[in-house]
Amino acid sequence: MEIVALEKLDPAQVTDCARILREAFAASGGYGGPSEAEREIASFLPPGERFALAAVEGRRVLGLVGGIDTYSHAMELHPLVVDPPQQGRGIGAALVKALEAQAAARGKLAVYLGTDDEIGGTSLFGADIFPNALAKLAAIAPTTGHPFFFYQKLGYEPIGVIPDANGFGKPDLLMGRRIAKT
Template identity: 40%
Template sequence: MEIINMAQLNETQIIQAAQILTDSIPIGWPTLQDALDEINRLLIPENTMLAAVEKDIVLGWGGILPGYNGNVFEIHPLAVRGDRRKQGIGRAIIAALEDEARKQGGMTIYLGADDERGNGETSFANVDLYDDLPEKIKSFSPGTHQSGFYLKLGYKIIGVMPDANGIGKPDIYFGKSLRKL
């Protein structure tokens, strides 16, 4: 497996990447065309979009978007083929994105992770997050949510937007310092 810039992908591989996005995050990109539109929107010079490729097959991909004059980068999105999850592909993509953000002078990297599926996946779902949020953050449980993946990679909860996706469906913000202390 190699991690390459998505600008190097051919049309077939871009379609593979779009299918992975639709399959992984159907709430955000329900159709292949929605996912293709998102990829085209993101594939601009100021963003860094990377794909994990093996034998010309896209296994997953992700990107970073600069903000705050290049001091902060947002991970958006990260998607890995369902049949290739839990094999280190997402971890490799995130590590490469973190390296790219550092090379570009980034000091912080962050992402938003919506808890909006069904009845919720985390301990933040369907609770009043305005009531003692610090304690809720302290006792956070990721459940089946992707936030468990980011916590294992050293990301910390840096904020929560209650009801971002409807009542009891928050957006959880995770961040990590890229500075060498």
């Protein structure tokens, strides 16, 4: 497996990136609209403030990660996806590490991300986060499992929460990790 810049892929591989995005987020209803996944992938081409990296094995695309240059010193990780049959092989972790290396090369000090809990998986799903949102975030625990805990394994910590981001009891969980110091 190697990790390459999205713009190095051929058109069929870029199309496959959109398929992976659609299929991996099917359960949560993400990228369900017509051409939504294709538009998301296209937004990273050509690279600039938005860039993406793909994990490939031969000609096969295994997954991808995007980076968005939102702040001068912090980079947003979005999106991250691994083709469902390829999950659990360490590909997601490798993509996050590669994104962090790119972020550091661009002078960033931190990487941050938002991970929605729209279908359950954490103790905050279905809960009223007001009042004391941050105390509830600090006590978050897995129920059926969620990428929040994947990111936690990679050193990301909770840095905020958007209550009801996707409907009542469906928050967006914000996480971040320092990757360099001044």
